[in-house]
Amino acid sequence: MASESEVSNKQIIFKDYVVGFPKESDMEIRTSKILLKVPEDSTGILLKNLYLSCDPYMRSRMSKHDRPTYVTSFQPGSPITGYGVAKVVDSRHPNFKAGDLVWGMTGWEEYTLTTLTDLFFKIEHTDVPLSYYTGLLGMAGMTAYVGFYELGSPKKGDRVYVSAASGAVGQLVGQLAKLTGCYVVGSAGSKDKVDLLKNKFGFDEAFNYKEEEDLDAALRRYFPEGIDIYFENVGGKMLEAVLSNMRNNGRIPVCGMISQYNLVEPEGVHNLFNITTKRIRMEGFIVGDYYHLYPKYLEMILPHIREGKISYVEDVAEGLESAPSALIGLYSGRNVGKQLVVIAQE
Amino acid sequence: MASESEVSNKQIIFKDYVVGFPKESDMEIRTSKILLKVPEDSTGILLKNLYLSCDPYMRSRMSKHDRPTYVTSFQPGSPITGYGVAKVVDSRHPNFKAGDLVWGMTGWEEYTLTTLTDLFFKIEHTDVPLSYYTGLLGMAGMTAYVGFYELGSPKKGDRVYVSAASGAVGQLVGQLAKLTGCYVVGSAGSKDKVDLLKNKFGFDEAFNYKEEEDLDAALRRYFPEGIDIYFENVGGKMLEAVLSNMRNNGRIPVCGMISQYNLVEPEGVHNLFNITTKRIRMEGFIVGDYYHLYPKYLEMILPHIREGKISYVEDVAEGLESAPSALIGLYSGRNVGKQLVVIAQE
Numbered sequence: 001m002a003s004e005s006e007v008s009n010k011q012i013i014f015k016d017y018v019v020g021f022p023k024e025s026d027m028e029i030r031t032s033k034i035l036l037k038v039p040e041d042s043t044g045i046l047l048k049n050l051y052l053s054c055d056p057y058m059r060s061r062m063s064k065h066d067r068p069t070y071v072t073s074f075q076p077g078s079p080i081t082g083y084g085v086a087k088v089v090d091s092r093h094p095n096f097k098a099g100d101l102v103w104g105m106t107g108w109e110e111y112t113l114t115t116l117t118d119l120f121f122k123i124e125h126t127d128v129p130l131s132y133y134t135g136l137l138g139m140a141g142m143t144a145y146v147g148f149y150e151l152g153s154p155k156k157g158d159r160v161y162v163s164a165a166s167g168a169v170g171q172l173v174g175q176l177a178k179l180t181g182c183y184v185v186g187s188a189g190s191k192d193k194v195d196l197l198k199n200k201f202g203f204d205e206a207f208n209y210k211e212e213e214d215l216d217a218a219l220r221r222y223f224p225e226g227i228d229i230y231f232e233n234v235g236g237k238m239l240e241a242v243l244s245n246m247r248n249n250g251r252i253p254v255c256g257m258i259s260q261y262n263l264v265e266p267e268g269v270h271n272l273f274n275i276t277t278k279r280i281r282m283e284g285f286i287v288g289d290y291y292h293l294y295p296k297y298l299e300m301i302l303p304h305i306r307e308g309k310i311s312y313v314e315d316v317a318e319g320l321e322s323a324p325s326a327l328i329g330l331y332s333g334r335n336v337g338k339q340l341v342v343i344a345q346e
Numbered sequence: 347m348a349s350e351s352e353v354s355n356k357q358i359i360f361k362d363y364v365v366g367f368p369k370e371s372d373m374e375i376r377t378s379k380i381l382l383k384v385p386e387d388s389t390g391i392l393l394k395n396l397y398l399s400c401d402p403y404m405r406s407r408m409s410k411h412d413r414p415t416y417v418t419s420f421q422p423g424s425p426i427t428g429y430g431v432a433k434v435v436d437s438r439h440p441n442f443k444a445g446d447l448v449w450g451m452t453g454w455e456e457y458t459l460t461t462l463t464d465l466f467f468k469i470e471h472t473d474v475p476l477s478y479y480t481g482l483l484g485m486a487g488m489t490a491y492v493g494f495y496e497l498g499s500p501k502k503g504d505r506v507y508v509s510a511a512s513g514a515v516g517q518l519v520g521q522l523a524k525l526t527g528c529y530v531v532g533s534a535g536s537k538d539k540v541d542l543l544k545n546k547f548g549f550d551e552a553f554n555y556k557e558e559e560d561l562d563a564a565l566r567r568y569f570p571e572g573i574d575i576y577f578e579n580v581g582g583k584m585l586e587a588v589l590s591n592m593r594n595n596g597r598i599p600v601c602g603m604i605s606q607y608n609l610v611e612p613e614g615v616h617n618l619f620n621i622t623t624k625r626i627r628m629e630g631f632i633v634g635d636y637y638h639l640y641p642k643y644l645e646m647i648l649p650h651i652r653e654g655k656i657s658y659v660e661d662v663a664e665g666l667e668s669a670p671s672a673l674i675g676l677y678s679g680r681n682v683g684k685q686l687v688v689i690a691q692e
Binding site: 060067069070235239244254255256257260261265266267268269270271272273274275276277278279280281282283284285286289 | 406413415416581585590600601602603606607611612613614615616617618619620621622623624625626627628629630631632635
């Protein structure tokens with residue numbers, strides 16, 4: 001049952017719109033009070049947040065946009081919002097009851113009161129780590145699944161390249177590619193990450209892009225016959241090198257371009273004419289358009305997780321206070337694996 | 347019947363690989379001799395060329411390529427080859443007989459002896475201008491048809507933008523869009539061309555891109571609600587402006603990027619992340635992959651031409667000698683409408 005006591009509620013507040021690289025000081029910690037009960041005139045739910053997800057797309061929410069875009073900006077002076085795993089403390093919505101575990105768009109705070117219940121999925125399977133619902137079994141997992149299968153049109157034997165391959169999305173893309181019988185190469189920004197790709201996630205090959213002076217030559221080395229599917233996570237110079245190495249009728253699901261998010265002037269890509277000459281399909285997607293496939297995804301992925309056929313590496317920051325640093329770390333590639341923040345065990 | 351007499355054969359010879367803008371002096375006229383008969387040991391055909399087509403993609407054939415690409419380079423010292431309309435003078439191939447009219451990949455010369463008969467279509471309908479088979483009823487027409495319908499996925503009410511809109515492909519794309527019930531805007535590089543778009547081809551709006559200091563603002567003016575389909579013919583800065591003005595789930599069939607072909611260092615496109623945020627599908631194609639649809643295309647387009655519902659403007663250069671200048675003129679936009687060369691009436 002819901003407690004009626006007022007408790008303190010630590011929050012991560014977004015201070016103001018950001019230009020260039022975000023800093024921890026773009027956020028601040030504030031402690032307010034919250035009543036652990038949904039007001040009588042509301043149909044909302046009151047959540048105790050357990051895990052928060054740090055995702056690259058959040059950079060876009062820190063900017064002020066002069067035209068409408070795929071995300072809304074954070075509200076200066078209000079808590080950051082993002083995907084997370086939470087426990088329902090109180091509910092006046094018929095679909096949720098106290099004790100339910102959910103994942104969805106919550107606040108960067110200890111407790112969140114929200115009426116946006118459509119943004120939450122009930123967690124039905126708890127024999128797998130609960131934190132997975134911030135990534136593998138949440139938005140990032142769905143992103144890998146949709147981008148690879150729906151847009152990538154993979155078939156056995158395809159040559160697949162994944163950038164940012166040890167990240168929340170990339171590590172799963174590589175494993176899905178292996179399950180499909182593809183040859184898969186990943187790149188990442190440190191030796192540790194490259195080791196993970198080869199030894200933990202089963203990529204056929206992996207390389208540290210920071211150690212390659214000539215990305216074009218590196219890709220030619222790993223793909224002497226070219227790339228069928230490039231799962232695009234980074235953009236810029238990497239995309240340019242990839243376009244030179246795509247095969248005819250190649251596919252490029254465009255998941256993100258993290259290398260560009262903090263540049264005031266993004267890099268130019270100069271060889272787009274390859275799209276014509278190689279009949280390339282380059283296609284962007286927003287995972288939110290595909291959540292109707294979530295049950296199908298769970299049905300596919302859960303058995304693989306239970307059988308140990310899918311690995312997932314998480315980089316867990318401890319405590320709400322560590323969330324700003326964890327988020328910022330994404331943009332310099334500090335995280336190894338899926339970045340999340342644990343703020344309560346239950 | 348074939349004449350056995352040897353006749354003189356004027357040819358346009360490709361001198362050497364080109365870097366940057368091509369010049370007339372990259373080609374030269376040579377006169378050789380040819381016997382108007384297919385040799386007995388050959389299964390080829392001997393053609394009298396009537397019309398030659400000047401097409402933007404030919405620039406790529408003037409370059410030396412360090413990797414295989416969608417076209418083969420012209421052979422220095424040999425005649426230019428390209429699409430054209432010709433009459434069969436002699437044949438040792440079962441599918442062709444003297445007197446047949448054909449269109450396909452012929453030589454820039456008065457007479458062509460070839461065994462590559464797969465590269466020719468027989469012309470069955472001669473109640474329309476024969477020259478149309480260099481464009482509207484040939485490669486350019488098929489390009490417009492395939493790019494617009496197969497890749498553009500148009501539906502009634504879609505907002506369509508066409509660059510290089512008065513060219514061989516663009517003028518048809520605009521008219522197909524109108525037939526489909528779309529709102530269509532074209533851009534071109536002169537007042538005459540803009541007038542054609544509005545008054546001859548029925549575009550809803552048209553503008554001279556050379557008179558727009560801010561392409562982004564120009565597109566915003568014509569597409570206050572954004573662009574659903576951009577038929578890409580030019581690349582570079584125009585593509586960048588378009589990406590900023592695309593609507594969610596927009597499609598960009600990438601037919602060509604003529605503004606970039608002669609640049610040693612093509613322009614960079616800096617805002618590709620729009621592909622993700624707007625879920626854009628950008629897809630290249632080579633018309634040669636779709637020639638199986640040619641009968642279906644003819645069935646659709648011929649009635650429209652006969653009923654005067656499709657207009658087609660040609661820019662006709664007279665005589666083989668004028669071919670080099672006509673070809674070069676494409677890259678500065680000198681042609682008004684489909685550029686072709688007439689070398690014989692029949």
